[in-house]
Amino acid sequence: MEINDLVPTPAPALDPTALAALVRQVQGPVLVPGDEGYDAERTGFQLAYRHRPAVIVGAECADDVVAAVRFARDQELPVAVQATGHGLSVATDGGLLISTRRMNDVRVDAAARTARVAAGVVWGQVIEAAAPHGLAPLNGSSPGVGVISYTLGGGVGLLARTYGFAADHVRSIDLVTADARQLHVTMDSEPELFRALLGGGHGFGVVTAMEFALLPVARLYGGQLVFGGEQIDEVLAAYLRWTETVPDELTSSLALIAYPDIPQLPEPLRGRHLAQIRIAYTGSAADGEKLVAPLRAVGPRVSDDLREMPYADSDTIHRDPSDPHTYDGDNALLSGVDVEALRRVAALTGPAAPVMCVVQFNHLGGALAGPGQAGAVGHRAARFALRVLSPLDGSDLATVRALHAEALAVVAPWWLGRNVNFLLGRHGERPDAAQVARSVHGAEEHRRLAGLRALHDPENVFRFHHAASGAADREPAVAASVPR
Known part of the structure; x- marks a missing residue:
């Protein structure tokens, strides 16, 4: 039994009609406590803690994520996201968990030296896809870590002193917002949000895909x-x-x-x-x-x-x-x-x-x-x-x-x-x-990011991250919802 299962909390009641509609809308599985596969779906690499959601959506595409966020809003459920589950700052207890592990598409454009990855991709997949072209991503030390949250956290990797943070090489981010809209975020289209996502990306929405530069390292x-x-x-x-x-x-x-x-x-x-x-x-x-x-x-x-x-x-x-x-x-x-x-x-x-x-x-x-x-x-x-x-x-x-x-x-x-x-x-x-949350960026930058999160998620749908307890200027706490 992991640490956060020591004191179980009863799951909230869900509207069965709305739940049945969600099952019809998404391509992936929809699981509730007691279902076969529920425990496996909520379990990530970190075994000391696990999410205990009222419902899990195993998303297979961005449309599944949109449907899941819309359902969560209608049912007044907070949202968490998990890809590999290496990092788990706050476990959801009774909310909705979006599992992105099935979203594992990788596309390498060798001529442009870029890769586009879906939300559940791990670094080993990108390394394998880029290697035949003499290219490499700015991955970390472990090939099993998820690309998205690693990069949105900055990303200090094997080539860090040579090429900088992984976040410095991102070209675009696809995001599902708290009001269930899909945004394609770039420096040109949404400069303030784009810059905030690069290093402070937890809590602005669910990232469903990302494009970034590859480096000529064979x-x-x-x-x-x-x-x-x-x-x-x-x-x-x-x-x-x-x-x-x-x-x-x-x-x-x-x-x-x-x-x-x-x-x-x-x-x-x-x-x-x-x-x-x-x-x-x-x-x-x-x-x-x-x-x-x-x-x-x-x-x-x-x-x-x-x-x-x-x-x-x-x-x-x-x-x-x-x-x-x-x-x-x-x-x-x-x-x-x-x-x-x-x-x-x-x-x-x-x-x-x-x-x-x-x-x-x-x-x-x-x-x-x-x-x-x-x-x-x-x-x-x-x-x-x-x-x-x-x-x-x-x-x-x-x-x-x-x-x-x-x-x-x-x-x-x-x-x-x-x-x-x-x-x-x-x-x-x-x-x-x-204090821990403020220490990541410093007090002034932390307040700026908290203000942006409040702007993009005024109802605090995404509330499961270290920053959740760190934004004293916002109640309930600011949150995160990018997969790890």
Whole structure:
């Protein structure tokens, strides 16, 4: 049983005539609690929390989304959306859930170097479709993450320092609004809404499709350097020095993981505290070898698989888990940091920690600090991101969040805010949810986006997102409805 099923809430009564009409109107399935397939449809990648809607519409096309939103308005139901379910800030309880996983069309225009994707597409599909043309999207580390919400949250990916945020390369967005209209949103047609969607996109409607640029990247030099726990202090110092020297063509991160001593893990990982440096470089392999020499000079590695690879193999750089599981996480965007602070974070989250932690330290800057499309991505000046994640199987959520807060407090002198895509768990329901929401963009930009959401959704149909508890100037809370 996941955390939000511990105290079930009775579903509201639905008008059977209206429900039967909805079933006739949509191509996909319509499910209510007790129906076969209901539990599977509401379950995403994040298993600690699940939506508990009164009705689910498994949309197969934009017209299905329109019908679902119209039904929800008539029945006075709030709307949530789920594609892959990697990020779930606020779970719907008794509302309508639109599942977009069946909307999986991908079209690549090789001549224009663009891709158009439907709402349920994941990055692996785009990578596969673009690769034969020598092109690549600005995807993240995991091929199983949904394209839409990742991009609307900004999107810090494998090529981020070279090309910037994924949101900076969006050409158009198809949106179903709160009054069940379909809009084709571009910088020319709806400039204010378009800019708001790029980085602040949660809560303006249901995104059904998106077109974005592809980049001429067919291959990478990359992989992992893995060091043992006894080298972590030296690795942190070397990595921090190294980030001052590398070109924008190189994007990297450093992960610290204290693996449990359990038989399910491979022997080289079991019970070890490891530092993993992940590298993606768009230059030549020969130049890449020269660039990583200072890191290899730290000493022996547990493993070292740096190599030239086709971009289609880029998921092997981070090796993110592909199986659904339970987790919660927080993050901080930083103007800088010193090595002693990183060492303190490593000690707090290492083998002596009360719960298992995965710490990731991302090197930002480069093209990420550029103006982009003048969108709503927050804190572009950040030089680093510090992320802390813990599995929740058998772990108390309060203990996990207290540890994460303690670790992030260490870097408070450099704190700028948070990245919305790295808020993992139901942060919209935290006691400090308003502060969390404002930290994504800053107070002034948060108020501007809240005003735009109120303009585009005056009846607050879309109310399931971290921003829902963060808009003090609007009651009931501002919400979100883009698939994740």
